[in-house]
Amino acid sequence: MERNWQEQTLEILEDQYWEEPLLADSRHQKIHALRQTPLNQFSTEDIRMMIGHGMSLPHLIPLAIERLNKNLFAEGDYYPGDLLQSVLNVDLSFWLTNRSLWQYIHQLIIKNSFELEDRGINPERFLELS
Numbered sequence: 001m002e003r004n005w006q007e008q009t010l011e012i013l014e015d016q017y018w019e020e021p022l023l024a025d026s027r028h029q030k031i032h033a034l035r036q037t038p039l040n041q042f043s044t045e046d047i048r049m050m051i052g053h054g055m056s057l058p059h060l061i062p063l064a065i066e067r068l069n070k071n072l073f074a075e076g077d078y079y080p081g082d083l084l085q086s087v088l089n090v091d092l093s094f095w096l097t098n099r100s101l102w103q104y105i106h107q108l109i110i111k112n113s114f115e116l117e118d119r120g121i122n123p124e125r126f127l128e129l130s
Contacts, residue, residue, distance in 0.1 A: 006040040006063070010056045013039075031055065039063055044083055045076035051086045057094050061087065061101050068105075072112055073119065081121050088126040095129055102129060 011017050018032060031053065034046055039059065042050075047064050050056060064087050073080040087105060095102040109116065109123045116123060 005059070007038050009038055010035045010059060013059055014056065043076075044074045048076035048083045048086045051083075051090060054091060054094075057090060058098070061090070061094075061098070065101070065104055068108060072108060072115070081116075081119050085121055088121070088123050092125075092129060095126070102126075106130070 005013065018035060020032065031050065034042065034050060035056075037046075042063065044067055047060055047067065051060050051064060064083055067074045068084055068087070072084060074083045076082045076086075105126070109127070113123075
């Protein structure tokens with residue numbers, strides 16, 4: 001990826017420009033707006049929500065990894081560690097085709113396994129790919 005990829009929007013990075021949703025609910029409006037927002041302006045909640053919907057994972061998982069490196073229990077709108085939980089819940093097919101990203105998350109989990117257990121975060125499904 002380019003060095004300044006985080007200054008770009010998902011629309012630009014993916015070269016996909018969606019039409020404004022008609023009569024969309026607030027979730028669809030938020031997703032549409034985030035696709036037009038530079039990645040370096042995403043909040044932890046924005047990343048968590050988009051990953052939770054399986055959106056733009058090749059761009060958002062690396063962004064999540066940066067946040068998780070700073071704070072493994074980075075918090076969106078719900079609880080400490082909700083970003084990590086969203087990452088762990090990503091469809092396993094993504095991890096099968098993105099093994100280097102999987103390995104990075106795997107190392108974070110292994111290094112912090114006791115703390116994950118203390119916080120009730122279960123990485124078992126994610127670790128099935130070991």
